Amino acid sequence: MRGTNQSGISEFLLLGLSRQPQQRQLLFLLFLIMYLTTILGNLLIILAISTDSHLHTPMYFFLSNLSLVDICFSSTTVPKMLANHVLGTQTISFSGCLTQMYFLFMFVDMDNFLLAVMAYDCFVAICHPLHYTTKMSHQLCALLVAGSWVIVNLNVLLHTVLVARLSCADNAIPHFFCDVTPLLKLSCSDTHLNELTILTEGALIMVTPFVCILASYVHITCAVLRVPSSRGRWKALSTCGSHLAVVSLFYGTIIAVYFNPSSSHSAEKDTAAAVLYYSLRNRDLKGALRRVVGRRAFSV
Template sequence: MGGPNQSSISEFLLLGLSRQPQQQQLLFLLFLTMYLATVLGNLLIILAISTDSRLHTPMYFFLSNLSFVDICFSSTTVPKVLANHMFGSQAISFSGCLTQMYFVFMFVDMDNFLLAVMAYDRFVAICHPLHYTAKMTPQLCALLVAGSWVVANLNVLLHTLLIARLSFCADNVIPHFFCDATPILRLSCSDTYLNEMMILTEGALIMIAPFVCILASYLCIICAVLRVPSTRGWWKAFSTCGSHLAVVSLFYGTIIAVYFNPVSSHSAEKDTAATVLYTVVTPMLNPCIYSLRNRDLKAALRKHLNKSFLLTVLTFYLSSGFNFV
């Protein structure tokens, strides 16, 4: 008797975002620009936080981890899209497809958990400011991040193994730009009921539990802020949370639209548009959202960029001087 997967296909074909040559050229340039902006923006945030001692606090520790996850998140999908366009290939092996799906969902879960942890950090900072240092210790921060990695990997491993046991008989065309669970389940010629139920139950629990924690944290924050008599105090408290709320709204809105509906109710066009938002656009926007609304981070970024610019000018001047000798 064969293994658990009786698939007769060895690879899938990723159709990408468009079949029109002109649109493909435009989308290639767009994806390349967004990917470079994502990597550069998030690397700058990590560099600024790691080099500025004033930013060595729990909030920025979680933000640097979020930036690292966003770089990895985009790197699991966009480079493959760009490579397929450059080499004129749409193929991805069966094992490669499962591997890509594994890492995509692991980083989705990590974004999910880190957003919840950051909401808890803001709750402690605003509602219990006198006990903030005692509560948010470096050990607790490291434990929260490490625990998120463990739970994310275990959750994704479950769903990957459930998909690996399915059979794929003939159709291997995925109308998507990466290996996503929903279009893969549509291609299976075996019963996907268990997969769908696990996505709608266990997968939903993994996504909803942190979301509930975020809502509870912000309800407590709102109640605490409303007790402050100063309007300036209200603005200061809400301004520290505005960036996080913007990222939360964009992230969860697209995730819920794609995954927490029956497979039969999905359409390829809507799913693709929504997944582009949370896999490509959101990681690119996160550095902008956080840096534009954060005075300390903007100052650290400006200081680092000024140093880099001066170093570039000095290097150019010295090299030019040596050339004149």
């Protein structure tokens, strides 16, 4: 989406979550609480993992990386929205909008890959326990995380370049952050290439980790069903079931927003999906915080 040279637009207006003052105040308070909870909770997780030698395992290494990504993800969009509300402004610069979109999608994609890597770690631990230490070496864990960063950055760079080439006639974004869907709606250029890329390459990046997660848990379930203890089976299946439920909601929200034609989108639908997405992340955080901090005899 070209800036001042093509369209005369050097900044965008973020219209926020709602135009009604009472709803805006309520949503501001809701997002402020969720943001502070997310930052504090993830910092506690990282601190607990880094200071407890018993938690220096692949699973908690991936969880600490996931917590770091969650901090960065929330800090990409929420502080700007909160600052605009306090300052009474709605503007974001053209370069700031593209930068926000870049990092937003980078951290979302990184979440997907980390969830898949964690599912693979569980698969190895349950289905191949005798070979776990050799299969999940420190080198492999570092390589999985580093490789994920490379893939997601290349993916997001492609989408950002495709958006940057467009021109626009309007600068009002009916959202509280720079998302690709409202930006495509503002474009007066042909967006078919952008939409095709989202539905193909973007879908591949999103669906592949989900398929890996699903395949891992299918094998985990089969292995758990062979456990002779009914109590052990139920405990393991309950853990897997809750994780799969969260993953399904996580991916379902993203697919509902991004992987359908732009004509079916509405500002209300995208806003509701964004609030749901943040709520799900906050709930995931609380579950992880209980598991990790609970090991250190703290109560959440």
